Amino acid sequence: MAKSMTLLWGAGSPPCWRVMITLEEKKLQGYKHKLLSFEKEDHKSQEVLQINPRGQLPAFKHGDDIINESVGACLYLENQFKSQGNKLIPDSPPQQALMYQRMMEGLTLTEKLNLVVFYDLYAPEGERHDSAVKRNKDNLVAELQRWEGYLENVAAGSYLAGAFSLADVVAFPNIAYPFRYGLSIGRYPKLAKYYSLLKDRPSIKTTWPPQWYQIAQRSEILKDL
Numbered sequence: 401m402a403k404s405m406t407l408l409w410g411a412g413s414p415p416c417w418r419v420m421i422t423l424e425e426k427k428l429q430g431y432k433h434k435l436l437s438f439e440k441e442d443h444k445s446q447e448v449l450q451i452n453p454r455g456q457l458p459a460f461k462h463g464d465d466i467i468n469e470s471v472g473a474c475l476y477l478e479n480q481f482k483s484q485g486n487k488l489i490p491d492s493p494p495q496q497a498l499m500y501q502r503m504m505e506g507l508t509l510t511e512k513l514n515l516v517v518f519y520d521l522y523a524p525e526g527e528r529h530d531s532a533v534k535r536n537k538d539n540l541v542a543e544l545q546r547w548e549g550y551l552e553n554v555a556a557g558s559y560l561a562g563a564f565s566l567a568d569v570v571a572f573p574n575i576a577y578p579f580r581y582g583l584s585i586g587r588y589p590k591l592a593k594y595y596s597l598l599k600d601r602p603s604i605k606t607t608w609p610p611q612w613y614q615i616a617q618r619s620e621i622l623k624d625l
């Protein structure tokens with residue numbers, strides 16, 4: 401079954417990582433995959449555009465069915481392979497509600513993080529403002545503190561919505577990311593604990609971005625948050 405799946409991915413991309421974690425959790429090893437380079441603009445190649453006309457990664461298909469949006473792909477895989485591997489959507493209404501809530505909030509975290517880390521990419525020279533940099537940083541601090549608060553209320557050794565779920569699949573890459581950019585363990589102890597709980601989970605360890613092994617910390621851009 402996995403053999404009929406193709407994933408074009410970029411190393412360190414949180415959306416790609418989500419899909420890869422889900423494929424591992426659902427025991428779908430053996431899917432075709434190709435690591436592409438953002439630096440070489442591989443994501444704008446015909447090979448990607450044929451699957452993802454936005455020229456973004458992930459580009460994912462199962463047979464002839466294309467589902468590129470990372471959260472959509474995770475939901476698709478869970479729904480298609482419900483009884484295979486780990487169950488990623490809880491049944492009980494309160495846990496399911498919390499799971500969907502945190503899963504979708506994970507996208508807000510992505511957005512706020514990207515606005516700080518990739519500001520220079522989004523705003524061309526001449527259109528950059530110190531006030532925007534400050535506002536984006538303040539928004540990210542508020543968002544990270546919100547997640548710190550969520551984890552404050554989570555039982556020790558537990559995940560975002562009870563058992564490991566799609567909420568963790570979607571949010572974890574965006575929690576790992578800030579630490580790679582120097583986020584303070586001291587100021588965000590709950591996030592740091594959650595990060596260290598999940599980093600050794602087999603599905604996460606196996607899919608760890610290859611270049612992160614070479615350079616553990618990319619920069620210190622988030623160290624003062």
Ligand SMILES: N[C@@H](CCC(=O)N[C@@H](CS)C(=O)NCC(=O)O)C(=O)O
Nearest residue numbers: 413414415456457458468469470471
């Ligand atoms: N909403 C998409 C976002 C995908 C996305 O932003 N991918 C980035 C890599 S992290 C990308 O390909 N960026 C290159 C570009 O937009 O040109 C998803 O969640 O799958």
